[in-house]
Amino acid sequence: MKLPQAWRQPLAIVGGVVAVAWLVIAVAAPLLAPHDPLAQDLPRLAPPGPGHWFGTDQLGRDILSRVMYGARLSIPLTLLLVALSVLVGGLLGACAGYFGKWADETIMRFADLVFAFPTVILAMVVAAALGASLANAVLAVLVVAWPAYARVTRGLVLGVREREFVISGRLLGFSAWRSLRVDVLPNITGPILVLATLDIGTALLLLSGLSFLGLGAKPPSPEWGAMVASGVEVFDSWWVATFPGLAILTVVLAFNFLGDTLRDALDPRTARAIKERAL
């Protein structure tokens, strides 16, 4: 199989390999992890070495195994979170753009209100109000994440709405819903896909940030942000916080590499430049 030109560049390949590696780790953690992530049977705060390559934490748990199991929490939740944001934001944005008038005003002013708060602070208040749990943290991030999609989708729908093929569809008697689904949606998915890919990183950063603040995953679950937070308590045992932090960094970086490449590939201006270079 031959990769398309746009993807044959180092950033995309590195991003793809790292992302796939993390997905494999998430799926196969029970097979790959050398220890039980919750078992407290190793010496406490042992530095990295044979038998526990990432060291152990203050309860004698293997950090490598916890980082691997952490992928099973963070990665699916982040993907779910982005999917939900696309769904909620996209639907609301499409309604705003397609129907205009009061629907537009109501939805977009609401989005403006959410934009009026810094994400972490709003998410923090929502998470605290709902009670600290990983599910509530996802909900809190969803609350701050959807408006970005609503804005972009609205803008895109506005651009397509007046095009001939959409109007002729309506004249043929398509319902608003069918027109949106058949004529509008296929023409706006590209940019939303780029946004979503670039957003996976941001979402993971926000989600692990909430857990770091103690507003997400509860102990003993091996969530990366919470693991970094537990490293704050045992400051001189650097490995406790370092490895889960590196896990977050590599996942976010991989998806940002992919998103960046995707944007170049789908943006007609840069896509042309890539083609010209290839010729």
Added chain:
Amino acid sequence: MSPTSVPSKNSEAAPKRESAGAAPRRGGGPSPLVRFLVRRVLTALLLAVGITLVTFVLTNLVPGDPVAANLGQRALGDPAIVAQWKAEHGLDKPLPQQYLLHLQGVLQGDLGTSQQSHRPVLDDLAEAVPATLELAGTAILISLVAGVAFGVIAALRRDRLSDHVLRVLSLVGISVPTFWLALTTFYIFFYRLQITPGSGRIDPGMSAPPHVTGLYTVDSALAGQWDVFASAVGHLATPALVLALYTIGLLTRFTRSAVLEVMGQDYVRAARAKGLPGRVILFRYVLRSALVPIITVAGLAFGSLLSGTVLVEAIFAWPGVGQYAFKSATTLDLPAVMGVGLVIGAVYLVINLIVDVLYGVIDPRVRLT
């Protein structure tokens, strides 16, 4: 959200500008710039009311019981005292009326009393806000200078090694978890190498400079206390740099694409054709147009900086709004949470207003929309 919400703002602004170009208005009435400013301020005021509503609704969704949190055990057993307390704080009224009372209080500068510190929220915030503004302001200055410089370099050296290196570095910048970076730099540079000062705003044992602005660097310089000034700058540097990394990455990427886009325009080609020196083209032709999208991103970047302060302040024990917000959110100190929401929302509004005004100043087409 971060880098991603930017195209949306641009795509929204684009159709407006087109219509503006089509119908230039002339003649009587206040100048377009004044009308533009008045409209922006009015929108901002409307949003401000919206913010008070959101914070009010949010804090009323909280399942906590403010009566139990404020009255002692014995008083709770006495229905008369409970009723009196509720009446005093307006809690016996229906929610819409409670909101109006809350709004009235806000307008009079009364944000309630913190259940944690038992002090007026306004007093708590008066101490925390300057600390955060000093931190976030320094960080945004660093980001603007470094981000625009890197972005211009990347655009001018497009597809060469330095461009690729800057692209990777800026992606790393927006991918690092801030809380982890803060912890790691603190560990390496303070704990191991001992080249940066520790947590807080000045060295322990030093007393704060006399209060003028609340910004320790400015206040100490005004008072001529240069040892305090040096200490304050030293304490400010590391957290500000940590905080700035994300926004440097963001601004580098957007500056690069904005500059590249402008460099492809005909008028830039014309300027080059008539033999203007490269520096004049860059500063007078390219950067001026590229500034509009850059300022949009800088405004958004300031928002993400304020978000970052929660995480950075926690590690560096910086006594700012971020820490205050965190403490009050986790203890469900509702008046404090509402106060933080209001102040942060207000700061955000002012930033957006500044961005809008700068648009109008830089790009005359915007004023007419």
